[in-house]
Amino acid sequence: MPDGRSVSDISDVGDIGVGDTDDDPTITTIAQDPQLTVTKTATIIGDDDGFVGATDVIEYTIRVTNTGNVTIEGVQLTDTLTDGNGNMLSIDTSAWLVRDIAPGHTEIYTAIYVIGQTAADSGSVINTVTAIGTDPSGNPITVTSDDPNTLPLNDPTVVEMDQIPSMEVVKTANVADNDGDNKNGIGDTITYTITVENTGNTDLTGLSFVDTFTDLNGDILNLSSGPNYIGSDMIGGSPTTLRVGEMATFQATFIINQQAVNARGVSNTITFTASSPGKSNNVIDVSDDGLPSDSDGDGDSTNDPTIVQTDPNPAMEVIKTAFVNDNGDGLTGAGDIVRYSIEVTNTGDITLENVYIQTETLTDGNGTLLTLSSGPDYWQPQTVEVGESVIFTALYVISQEAALSGLITNTAKAVGSIPGNFNGIEDVSDNGTSTDDDGDGDPDNDPTVVLMDAPPVSSIEVTKEASVVDNDGDNTNSLGDTINYTITVANTGNTDLRDVVLDDVISDLNGDRLTLTSGPNFTSASLGSTEGKLRQGESATYVASFVITQQAIDAGGVSNTVTVVASSPGKTNDIFDISDDGDDTDGNTQNDPTITRTTTVTPSSSIVLTKAASISDTNGDGSIGLGDTITYTLVATNTGNDALSSVVITDVLSDLTGNTLSLTTQPTFVSANLGSAEGSLQIGEQATYRATFIIDNQAMNAGGVSNTATVTAQGTNSTVTDTSDDPSTSTPNDPTITLLSTVTPQSSIEVTKTATITDNGNGTTGLGDTITFLIIVENTGNTILSSLDVTDTFSDLSGNALTLTTGPIFVSANLGSSEGTLLAGETATYTATFVVDAQADNAGGVSNTASASAINSSGVPVNDISDDGDDTDGNTTNDPTVLTFFQDPVDGDFxxxxxxxxxxxxxxxxxxxxxxxxxxxxxxxxxxxxxxxxxxxxxxxxxxxxxxxxxxxxxxxxxxxxxxxxxxxxxxxxxxxxxxxxxxxxxxxxxxx
Structure with a gap:
C-alpha cells in the first residue's frame, strides 16, 4: 500500500456458486498411464577364434524403462533361455533385485551365459525376459522384452552360432624289424597309427572310414589287421562320435610280403566321413602322413598318403659242380667229357629278373685258357623267384694238353636284376664245399677243379735262412746280437700231407749243443692250412730266434739244422727232409746246415755308477729344509762286452763337515731295463736303485750333505768296481752334494685355545651346558721339542678358580709324534671340557688360559701362553679364552x-x-x-x-x-x-x- 501497509490474498477458482467462498484450490484431474518398455541386447565375448560357439560368453543387457506417468512398483524380471532345439538353459539372475521404477527412469540389468557345446550344436541361443510390476492402483503390468535390433516388436533376443564342422586325419607308420637286419623287408611288421581329431566347433557323429592300401605299383594289398579303434583322449569316447577337440585313435598292421618288396614299398590312405548337427556325411577328410612336405606332389601337403618303402636285399648264389664221363676206364684223362651243372639260386628277398651266365673261365693246371665244348646258353635270361633256382649246363671234352697239366679249373659268373632296377646283381660260382679251396680267404667263390689221374708222388722240402740283428751296433755278430731264423716247409709232391713236425738242432761250431731263445713257431701257410697240414703246392712258414751267447762267441759261431717229418695219404711219418740254408752258391745245394759265424771278442768287463739327488718338500712348509726328503737315484750300467753278476752297491753319507750321517733307506733295487734280476747285468744293461735321507738338524747345521756310492760286480775274468758320479757336474766320480741353507736353530712354540658350547637343550647358554676346549700347540721353530707339557688356568669372570671337568687330554700330532714330542712344524691337539656349574653361571662366564712348555735339543726351555684364536678382538697374542653367559633380562626395555x-x-x-x-x-x-x-x-x-x-x-x-x-x-x-x-x-x- 502507498502508506506502507502490506496486502495479501489466497487464490480462488473463480467459482461463485452456492457454498463456494473465496480462496478454494484449483484442481486439475490427470489420467494415469502406466507403461513399461523392456529391451534385451546380447554382446559376444569371444575366445579369439573368430567364430561364435562353445566356450564363448554372451553378455545380456536388459533395460527396463518406465515410459508412463506413474511409478511401477515391485518390478521383477523372469528370464527364459533356450537353445535352438527348445531345450531350457540355465542363467544366473540372482543379482536382479525387485525394484520400483519412477516415470522416465531406466533400470539396467545384466547377465552372462557361457555357451555350452549342446547349445552350440543346436545352432542358436534364444533369450526372452518378462518384466512384471503393479501400478499405483494395484493393477498388474506385464511386458515381454524386445530385441531392439530386429523386428517385430517384443521378439526374443537370438544369438546365432557359427557352426564350422571339420576334422583332421593323420596316419603314421612304424616298422618293427622282426628279423633284425636293419632293413624293411619280408616278415617285418608295419604298424599304422591313425588319429582322427575334431578340429571344428561342433560335435560329429556317424564316424566311418574307407582304407585304401596298395603297393607302390598301385596294386591292391590287404592289411594284416585293422583298422581297429584303440581309444580316445577324452573319457567316454566311442568309435563313431567325436566331440569338439576330441581325438580318436585307430590302429592297423601289415606284415610285409613279397608283393610289397617287389614293388619297393606300400602306400596307405584312409578317408573318414562324419555328420555335423542337422546334416549327414558332410564332413570328410583324407589322411595325411604327418610330414610337412607334399609327398605325393599334388600341391596339397595335408592329404599325402603314408608311404613305407622297403629295402630289398637282392642276392644270388652260384654253385658249379662237375661230373666226369671217364669212358669206363676209371681214370680222368684226355678225351673224357666233363659235364658242368651251374645252379643259380635266388638267396635274397626279391624276385630276380634277366638271370643268365655272363662269363665262363676255364683253365688248365698251367693257367692256359680253355674253351667249353658247348653251353651254357647265355641268351636265355630267366626270372627266378625268392628261394627258387635255375640250372644252366655246359660241356668240356678234356684235351691232351689239359690232361698233362694235371687239372682243369672252371669258374662262372651269373648276373641278374631286380624289378624296376637294371643295376646288376652278380655272383661268382663256388664249388659247393665249405672250405676255402683257393686260399683267398673266401670259402664261397672257389673254382670247380677236376683233377687228372696220375701216380701219387709225396715229397717235402725244408729251407732255413738266418739274419742277424746287430743289437749293440758294433757291426759285428757279437754277444747279445739276435739271430732270426725263417724256416720254409714246402709240399713239393702231388698229395696232401699231414702230421708235419719240425725237429730243430742248434749247436756251436765246436759241435756242442745250444738252445734256441724262441721257436720254431708256426706263422702261416700259403693256402690257409692249419699247423701240421700241407696241401699240394702249399708252403708253411716257421720262425725261431737265438741270442748269441758267450759259448757261441767262444766257438766262433752257431750251426742250425731242422728236420721235417710228415705223413702221406694212408701212411705215417714216411716223408722227411733235412733243411738247406737256401744258398746254392756255397757249393752245397741241399741239406747243408745254416751257419752264422760270430766275431771273437776278448771279454772286457766294466761298470759305471751315477747318483742323482732330488729334494721333496715333505713337510709342506714351502721351503727346503728340516724334515724334507732327499731321494737318490743310482744307475749302474754294464759298459763292457761281458755279462756281470754279483752286483753290489755300498753307500757313504756325511754332512758337509765330514761327519757321518745315516741314510733313511738304503739303496734298493728298482728294475733293470733289459729285465735282469737284482745282482745281474747284461751287456749294455742299466739297473736302477733308490735311497732316501730325511734332512735332520745335523745336516742343516752343516749346510748340506755329501753322498758317494760304490758298485762292484763280477765279470768273466775279473771283478770290476766304480765310484759314483754326480751326473749334474763335469767332474768325474765326484760326490753328490746337496747344499742346504745354513739356518740358526730357533725354538718357539705357539698355543691357541678355542671353545665351543653344547647346549643342554634349554635354549640358553649357562648352567648345565658343556664347554669343549680345543688346545692347539704348534712347533713354530726349526728344532725338535721334547718334554712337552700343557697346563691350564681356569676361573670364572669374577676371578675365582674353577676346575675343568676333563683334560687337557692329548689327542694326536699331525706328523705322527707321540705325546710330549713335537717335530719342527708339527702341531699337537689337546681337548678339555667343562660342564657349566652354578659358580660359573652366576659369574656370567669363564676365562681359560693354557700354558705349554717344552725343551729343545740343546736343553733350553721353550714356553707360550695360549691365545683365543680371534685376531679381530684387538689382541692377537696371549689373550685368555673367555666365554660369557648373557641371559636375556626380565625387563624387555633393557x-x-x-x-x-x-x-x-x-x-x-x-x-x-x-x-x-x-x-x-x-x-x-x-x-x-x-x-x-x-x-x-x-x-x-x-x-x-x-x-x-x-x-x-x-x-x-x-x-x-x-x-x-x-x-x-x-x-x-x-x-x-x-x-x-x-x-x-x-x-x-x-x-x-
Missing amino acids: EVFNGMSPGDDGINDYFKIAGIEKYPNNTVKVFNRWGVLVYEAKGYGLGDKLFMGISEGRITIAKNQKLPAGTYFYVIEFEGENPGRERYMGYLYINRE
Whole structure:
C-alpha cells in the first residue's frame, strides 16, 4: 500500500456458486498411464577364434524403462533361455533385485551365459525376459522384452552360432624289424597309427572310414589287421562320435610280403566321413602322413598318403659242380667229357629278373685258357623267384694238353636284376664245399677243379735262412746280437700231407749243443692250412730266434739244422727232409746246415755308477729344509762286452763337515731295463736303485750333505768296481752334494685355545651346558721339542678358580709324534671340557688360559701362553679364552649394545645401555684387554654419565685421552632393583674408522 501497509490474498477458482467462498484450490484431474518398455541386447565375448560357439560368453543387457506417468512398483524380471532345439538353459539372475521404477527412469540389468557345446550344436541361443510390476492402483503390468535390433516388436533376443564342422586325419607308420637286419623287408611288421581329431566347433557323429592300401605299383594289398579303434583322449569316447577337440585313435598292421618288396614299398590312405548337427556325411577328410612336405606332389601337403618303402636285399648264389664221363676206364684223362651243372639260386628277398651266365673261365693246371665244348646258353635270361633256382649246363671234352697239366679249373659268373632296377646283381660260382679251396680267404667263390689221374708222388722240402740283428751296433755278430731264423716247409709232391713236425738242432761250431731263445713257431701257410697240414703246392712258414751267447762267441759261431717229418695219404711219418740254408752258391745245394759265424771278442768287463739327488718338500712348509726328503737315484750300467753278476752297491753319507750321517733307506733295487734280476747285468744293461735321507738338524747345521756310492760286480775274468758320479757336474766320480741353507736353530712354540658350547637343550647358554676346549700347540721353530707339557688356568669372570671337568687330554700330532714330542712344524691337539656349574653361571662366564712348555735339543726351555684364536678382538697374542653367559633380562626395555663408534657425528657415539635409567642404583665399569679399569660411573645413564670412549677410570693413565680402537670388557652391577640380574658382563668394541 502507498502508506506502507502490506496486502495479501489466497487464490480462488473463480467459482461463485452456492457454498463456494473465496480462496478454494484449483484442481486439475490427470489420467494415469502406466507403461513399461523392456529391451534385451546380447554382446559376444569371444575366445579369439573368430567364430561364435562353445566356450564363448554372451553378455545380456536388459533395460527396463518406465515410459508412463506413474511409478511401477515391485518390478521383477523372469528370464527364459533356450537353445535352438527348445531345450531350457540355465542363467544366473540372482543379482536382479525387485525394484520400483519412477516415470522416465531406466533400470539396467545384466547377465552372462557361457555357451555350452549342446547349445552350440543346436545352432542358436534364444533369450526372452518378462518384466512384471503393479501400478499405483494395484493393477498388474506385464511386458515381454524386445530385441531392439530386429523386428517385430517384443521378439526374443537370438544369438546365432557359427557352426564350422571339420576334422583332421593323420596316419603314421612304424616298422618293427622282426628279423633284425636293419632293413624293411619280408616278415617285418608295419604298424599304422591313425588319429582322427575334431578340429571344428561342433560335435560329429556317424564316424566311418574307407582304407585304401596298395603297393607302390598301385596294386591292391590287404592289411594284416585293422583298422581297429584303440581309444580316445577324452573319457567316454566311442568309435563313431567325436566331440569338439576330441581325438580318436585307430590302429592297423601289415606284415610285409613279397608283393610289397617287389614293388619297393606300400602306400596307405584312409578317408573318414562324419555328420555335423542337422546334416549327414558332410564332413570328410583324407589322411595325411604327418610330414610337412607334399609327398605325393599334388600341391596339397595335408592329404599325402603314408608311404613305407622297403629295402630289398637282392642276392644270388652260384654253385658249379662237375661230373666226369671217364669212358669206363676209371681214370680222368684226355678225351673224357666233363659235364658242368651251374645252379643259380635266388638267396635274397626279391624276385630276380634277366638271370643268365655272363662269363665262363676255364683253365688248365698251367693257367692256359680253355674253351667249353658247348653251353651254357647265355641268351636265355630267366626270372627266378625268392628261394627258387635255375640250372644252366655246359660241356668240356678234356684235351691232351689239359690232361698233362694235371687239372682243369672252371669258374662262372651269373648276373641278374631286380624289378624296376637294371643295376646288376652278380655272383661268382663256388664249388659247393665249405672250405676255402683257393686260399683267398673266401670259402664261397672257389673254382670247380677236376683233377687228372696220375701216380701219387709225396715229397717235402725244408729251407732255413738266418739274419742277424746287430743289437749293440758294433757291426759285428757279437754277444747279445739276435739271430732270426725263417724256416720254409714246402709240399713239393702231388698229395696232401699231414702230421708235419719240425725237429730243430742248434749247436756251436765246436759241435756242442745250444738252445734256441724262441721257436720254431708256426706263422702261416700259403693256402690257409692249419699247423701240421700241407696241401699240394702249399708252403708253411716257421720262425725261431737265438741270442748269441758267450759259448757261441767262444766257438766262433752257431750251426742250425731242422728236420721235417710228415705223413702221406694212408701212411705215417714216411716223408722227411733235412733243411738247406737256401744258398746254392756255397757249393752245397741241399741239406747243408745254416751257419752264422760270430766275431771273437776278448771279454772286457766294466761298470759305471751315477747318483742323482732330488729334494721333496715333505713337510709342506714351502721351503727346503728340516724334515724334507732327499731321494737318490743310482744307475749302474754294464759298459763292457761281458755279462756281470754279483752286483753290489755300498753307500757313504756325511754332512758337509765330514761327519757321518745315516741314510733313511738304503739303496734298493728298482728294475733293470733289459729285465735282469737284482745282482745281474747284461751287456749294455742299466739297473736302477733308490735311497732316501730325511734332512735332520745335523745336516742343516752343516749346510748340506755329501753322498758317494760304490758298485762292484763280477765279470768273466775279473771283478770290476766304480765310484759314483754326480751326473749334474763335469767332474768325474765326484760326490753328490746337496747344499742346504745354513739356518740358526730357533725354538718357539705357539698355543691357541678355542671353545665351543653344547647346549643342554634349554635354549640358553649357562648352567648345565658343556664347554669343549680345543688346545692347539704348534712347533713354530726349526728344532725338535721334547718334554712337552700343557697346563691350564681356569676361573670364572669374577676371578675365582674353577676346575675343568676333563683334560687337557692329548689327542694326536699331525706328523705322527707321540705325546710330549713335537717335530719342527708339527702341531699337537689337546681337548678339555667343562660342564657349566652354578659358580660359573652366576659369574656370567669363564676365562681359560693354557700354558705349554717344552725343551729343545740343546736343553733350553721353550714356553707360550695360549691365545683365543680371534685376531679381530684387538689382541692377537696371549689373550685368555673367555666365554660369557648373557641371559636375556626380565625387563624387555633393557638392552646392552656392544659396539660404539665415537666420532662426534651424533651416531653411536657412546656406550648405549637402553633402559638403565630405570635402575639408578647402578655401577658401570669398562676394562681394557690388560684388565686395566679405563671407565667407572655410578648412576650410568643419568645426566651426562655416559662412556664416550674417553679414559675416565679411577685407576688409569693418560686420563681424559681417547682410547684406541679395539675390544674392551664391561661390567654392569645393580644394587636393589635390577632388570633381571644383579650383574651383566660382556665385550664392547670401539671402532674409530
